[in-house]
Structures are given as structure tokens and as C-alpha cells.
Amino acid sequence: MTGGPALTRVLGDLTEQRVDAIVNAANSSLLGGGGVDGAVHRRGGPEILAECRRLRAGRYGRGLPTGQAVATTAGRLPARWVIHTVGPVHSGTEDRSEQLASCYRESLRIAAELGAATIAFPAVSTGVYRWPLADAARIAVDAVTGSAALGDFAELRFVLFDEPAYRAFGAALDG
Structure with a gap:
């Protein structure tokens, strides 16, 4: 494919995206929570939670580290997989932008390993983690467009929950 994947943005609900993989802005426990994470677990059903519990019982006994990613089934979602990533909490005194960029890069790495061609991302860390x-x-657009795995995908979609996020990602994609 010449020119790389389509980079798109939509105003909508991440859990309704018909893509190969959606990225979940998870908390480190992998066991659900609020915001995107809660919505993914509620709509995806118990299959996602069961796989997350297995991950916690094994490799991720202390939780998924910030900036890392891991995949599970998508359960009842219209995607094949959920790629869980833990974004950093924004800090006014410590630069955590590399951790945020890592969420996107690691999610793409996992998606490429799975053979996913279409991926939908939320605006990681912009909710309760207060990232401007x-x-x-x-950071998200730079990380995605700079990824070594970029050529493996047909579409990378940012799914934004509200107008301010939609406008911010539009400006980043245009810039």
C-alpha cells in the first residue's frame, strides 16, 4: 500500500467500532474501571474480564505497567481484539509524554503481531488522567505516524467521545 494507512478520526463510541482491534485506555489492574475502560468491559462482556483475570494471574500479577499493551478477546464487541494500554496520569512537574507515546506504539506493535489491519484508538489519558x-x-498522532509498524495497517482511527477531543485531534492530524 502506497502512502501508509488511512489516518481518520470520528466522533463516536469506541465500543461500536467495526475494526479488527480497539485500544482500551485501561487501568493497570486490567479489571475494568471508569471511562473508556468501564465501557469496554461493560459492552464487551465477561469474556474480556475472564482473559484479563488470567493475565493478572500470570505475567501481569502486579498489573500492566504504564506505557505497555496487551491483547485480549473483544468479547461481544464488534471488533476481534481489545488491546489494553495504561496511559500515564498527567503531571505538571514531570514530563511523561514518552509514556503516553509508548501506549500508542506498543498498541500498534501488538496489533501488528495479531495481524490486525484496522485499529481504533481513544484519546488515551485525557479523561480522569487529565492530559491536556x-x-x-x-503526542498520539506523532507516535502513530512515527511507528515502525505503520505499513502493516489499512486504517488507524481515532475515536473521540466529544467535540473538544474531535477538534484537538483534527488540528493534530492537520498539523
Whole structure:
């Protein structure tokens, strides 16, 4: 494919995306929570939680580290897989932008290993973790477009929950 994947953005619900993989802005426990994580677990059903519990019982006994990613089934979601990644909490005194970029790069690495061609991302860390939207959007777009795995995909979609996030990702994609 010439020119790489389509980079798109939509205003909508991540859990309704018909893609190979959706990226879940998870908490380190992998056991559900609020925001995107809670929505993914609620809509995806008990299959996702069961796989997350197995991961916690094995390799991720202490939880999934910030900036890392791991895949599970998508359960009842219209995707094949959920790629869980733990974003950093924004800090005014410590630069954690590399951790945020790692969420996107690691999610793409896992997606490539799975053979996923279409991936939908939320705006990681912009909810309860308080990352400023414009900065988060810039970091996300830079990380995705700079990924070594970029050529493996047909479409990378940012799924934004509200207008401010949609506008911020539009500016980052245009910039």
C-alpha cells in the first residue's frame, strides 16, 4: 500500500467500532474501571474480564505497567481484539509524554503481531488522567505516524467521545 494507512478520526463510541482491534485506555489492574475502560468491559462482556483475570494471574500479577499493551478477546464487541494500554496520569512537574507515546506504539506493535489491519484508538489519558487534549492529540498522532509498524495497517482511527477531543485531534492530524 502506497502512502501508509488511512489516518481518520470520528466522533463516536469506541465500543461500536467495526475494526479488527480497539485500544482500551485501561487501568493497570486490567479489571475494568471508569471511562473508556468501564465501557469496554461493560459492552464487551465477561469474556474480556475472564482473559484479563488470567493475565493478572500470570505475567501481569502486579498489573500492566504504564506505557505497555496487551491483547485480549473483544468479547461481544464488534471488533476481534481489545488491546489494553495504561496511559500515564498527567503531571505538571514531570514530563511523561514518552509514556503516553509508548501506549500508542506498543498498541500498534501488538496489533501488528495479531495481524490486525484496522485499529481504533481513544484519546488515551485525557479523561480522569487529565492530559491536556491538544498535547495528547499531538503526542498520539506523532507516535502513530512515527511507528515502525505503520505499513502493516489499512486504517488507524481515532475515536473521540466529544467535540473538544474531535477538534484537538483534527488540528493534530492537520498539523
